[in-house]
Amino acid sequence: MWKNYLKTSFRNLRRQKGYTLINILGLTSGIVASIFIFLWILDELSFDKFHIESDRIYSVMVNSERPDGIIDTYPANPSRLKETLVNEIPEIELATQYSFESAVLVKHKAEGFNEIGIYADPNFFRVFSFPLVKGSVDNIQNKLNSIFISEDLAIKLFKDETSLEKTILLGQDQELTVAGVFKNIPDNSSLQFDFVAPFDLYLQENPWMQNWASGGSRTTVLLSENSEIPTNKIANLIQKNCTECTSQPFLYPYHKLRLHGEFENGVNIGGRIQQIYLFGIVAIVILIMACINFINLATARSGSRGREVGIRKSIGANKSELVIQFITESILVSWIALIVAILLVQLLLPFFNQLTGKNLALDLTNPIFLLGLVSITIITGVLSGAYPAFILSRFKPISVLKGDNRSLLKGQSLRRILVIAQFSTSAILIVGSIAIYQQINFISNRNLGFNKENIIIIDQNEGIVKSYDGIKNELLHLPGIENIAFGGNSIFSVPITTNDPVWTGKSENSNINFKIYRCDEAFIPTLNIPISNGRNFLGTQDASNYIINKKAAEAMGLDLETAVGTELEMWNGKGQIIGVTEDFHNDNLKFDIEPMIFMFSENLGSHYFIKVSNQASMAGLIDQVKGVFKKYNPEYPFEFSFLEEVFEREYQNEQVIGKLALSFTIIAILISGLGLFGLASFTAERRTKEIGIRKVLGASSKSLSLLLCSDFAILVFASLLIGFPIAWYLIREFLSTFTFHTEIHWTLFFFTGLLMLGLTFLSVGYHAIKTAWSNPVNSLQNEE
Incomplete structure (x- = not known):
């Protein structure tokens, strides 16, 4: 059968x-x-599902309440919390503590590489399933001179030699012995690294993390089998040891952090x-x-x-x-x-x-x-x-x-309904994908309030810090180099916020948060950030003075004239506000411009910014810059990026979504066009005799073609009337996630309508013209 x-x-x-x-x-x-x-x-x-006990692995998160009542949620917690969790929470079987990923020089003999790695305690490889191919986890126990490296890093450093017990240099002065080699981290791990060094070594270099009010490390726990999450037992552990702290820790499934990792209040x-x-x-x-x-x-x-x-x-x-x-x-x-x-x-x-x-x-x-x-x-x-x-x-x-x-x-009514549904969906996808691209272009072309073009970024390392004056002098003598400056983390999304600043006239109940950015005297001119009143830093003589933006002046209750000269106390000590800059975007465009304070620093930061003239030949100039850095800093590989690339990475997720949406929209249009083409073929075939009679009675080929196309055009108009309001609502919801966004313009819908009608006439037109131009005698002889 x-x-x-x-x-x-x-x-x-x-x-x-x-x-x-x-x-x-x-x-x-x-x-x-x-x-x-x-x-x-x-x-x-x-x-993160590949970990053997993934259902029992939980990340220790912290809810920290600001003075204004807003709650921030993040994975950074005090280093002393891990020991307290293990000692006081019986449901926790194991706990591990590790640093955030960072790029560090890893060197063996004369060859060195900047590698991403972490510092972790011995339980790291027991909680997470990153299997070792050589060595043992026990080798790292209480040893400050041991390190674990990935298979790829072992090949890069030692080629075909045995890697175990070999000595490598981490940074400028940490000599460590390879205690084990782990399999390369899979792509579907949210944690990516090529070496694991002892956490105690990291703690020695960052003693401030011992403070209960700080948060410089991550903690992950493995719960005992069949145990419930001890939420109430954990919530007050920080406040019990720090009376002035407002942070409350809680456990969150580790494998959910990537997909469900956004918190609001x-x-x-x-x-x-x-x-x-x-x-x-x-x-x-x-x-x-x-x-x-x-x-x-x-x-x-x-x-x-x-x-x-x-x-x-x-x-x-x-x-x-x-x-x-x-x-x-x-x-x-x-x-x-x-x-x-x-x-x-x-x-x-x-x-x-x-x-x-x-x-x-x-x-x-x-x-x-x-x-x-x-x-x-x-x-x-x-x-x-x-x-x-x-x-x-x-x-x-x-x-x-x-x-x-x-x-x-x-079934004609059903076919019409289905065609309308199909083209309504196509209209929504077209309008949606174009709107996403318009928002991406809006972000890319928006005036950020500073110059991001032709600026090379180089990460800080110990070698550059020691030789910075020599490097800077030689670079400034290169034709094409306009300036070189030092600054902190990403200027596009300044991560450090605090309500610590104290100024004349600050109320006792003030709960304003300020973004803090450390930089030297060359940073503001290099990025061409306009100063509306006052002056820039002059050097170390302004080590305890500050520059603020207009938003900060407004938040402090100061006008531009009285702001300059106002006393301000911050982490650099008591000083004065010496300048006020124009407002510029210091966060993702999803958020508003925040009050910001510049603090003078020549080495507390992470990046060097080199301004290049527009006329410079970039390829040749990069080679010259590399030569200068290798001369003073031969141990480190020369690596760089452009500030514009950093900006694009800030919105990489939106760009991927836009490209995917456009790709699938094209497929949807293709499917709609194919369906319309086939349906037009059968419609034209069914109406062949009618067209023949109309032609005999004097109808022109042009009018007959329009007659056949008009039936489908009516369906498209109906689909646009349904699809456009839905598309408008969805676009409005998407754009509402950005404080700064493009506007929904009527031309977007107009050109989408033209595109849909054009697709209709292309799909239907061939059959309409073919039928209208056919000989009516042939169709009237057909006795079907």
Whole structure:
């Protein structure tokens, strides 16, 4: 029986080659998009799940209440908290403490590399599943001179030599012995590093972390099996040891941090998981659009299969057998589309990886992935074929064989509804993807209040600090170098905030938070930050003086004239405000400009900023700059980036989302166009005789072409009326997450409408013109 179903299905598909090709192309496009989204979602969901006890691993987070009542949530906590957790919370089986990742010079003999690493205690490799290929975790116990390195770093440092017990230099003066080699960290680990040094060594260099009010490290715990999260026992551990502290620790599942890591006022509000939901919905929508094509084309050509159904029923075929036959035909098309889709995905996967910054692979041996593919194929086939199968199987054989075609012409209303739904979805996707790109362009082109062009950034290290004066003098003598400055972390998102500043007239109840940025006297001129009143730093003579922005002056209750000269006490001691800058963006554009204070510093920071003239030849100049740095700092590899690149990385996630949205929108448009093309073909075929009569009566080819196109144009207009309000609402919600954003302009909807109409006329126009220009004699001779 099944053999007969398959043979009949193959015959029908071969007989209707054009119809089959359109369906396969539409379903292939939908499955390709679904596979890419499925791969991306699987990768995102797999993050940090590879740890053997991932369900029992919890990160220690801290809720810290500001004076204004706002609660900040972060993973940094006091270093003394770990020991307290182990001693006082019996539900905790193990706890490990480790630093944040940082780039440090790792050197063996004459060769050195800047590598990302962490400092961790011995339990790190017991809590997390980062397996060792050489050495033992016990080797790190209470040893300050041991280090663990990755397989890749071992190869870089020692080539084919044995790495164990070899000595390497970490930074400028830490000589450590390799105690073990661990497997390279998998891509789906949110924690990425190439070496693990003893945490006690880090603690010795940063004794301030012993203070209960500080937070310079991370703590992760492994709960005992079947134990509940001891929330109440943990909440007061910091305040019990620090009466002035407002921080409250809590446990949060470690594997959820990547996707559910955003908190607002102490409450989890999601995070990247919203992107998973978004693109999961997009995948489902695109598949449904491909199924709509199948349904529309199958019901449209029902007249050509009516006699087939009538004959089958007259010789004994029952309704269930016919349903199975048509669904089998649909699933067969889905399987063919799947095979083509897999080939296309394999071909396009490198481009997709480049687009998303991932390293995805099409693993057909993965049972989850394989089950997903089979499920997508069968569900798509059943969804596509179910409705046409039940419609066709209900035909009455007597009526059909007598030539009564009224029952065969049913379903026009449904086809119109499905076309409207399809094009409404396309309109939403088009408007949405364009809006995302407009916001990205708005961010890229916005005047930030300072100059980010032609500025080279070089990370600070001990070698540069020791020779900075010599490096700076030589660099300034190079043609093309305008200035060199020293500053702190990212100027685009200044991380340090405090309410410590004290100024004349500050009220006792003041709870204003200020962003703090350390820099030298060259920083403000190098980035061309305008000073509206007062002056810049002059050097070490201003070590205890401060510069503020207009927002800070406003927050302090000072006007521009009285602000300069006002006494201000901060971490550099008592001093004066010597200058007020214009406001500039000192945070992500999702947030407002914050009050900010510049503190003078020549070495407490992390970056050097080199301003290059517009006329300079960048490639040659980089080589000259490298030569200067290697002359004074030969131990360290020369690495650099551009300030513009740092800015782009700040919005990398939005850029990826925009590119993915545009890519899947193009696929959705392709599917809609294919469906419309096929439907127009059958519509034109069905109306051939009507067109012939109209032509005989004097209708022109132009008017007949417009007549055929107008039916579909009305459907597109209806879809725009439905899609545009939904698109407007979704765009408004997206843009509302940015304090600074582009506006929703009417031209966005106007050009989207033109694009949709253009797609309609391209899809329908060919068949309309072909039918309108055909000889009416041929159509009127046809006795169908």
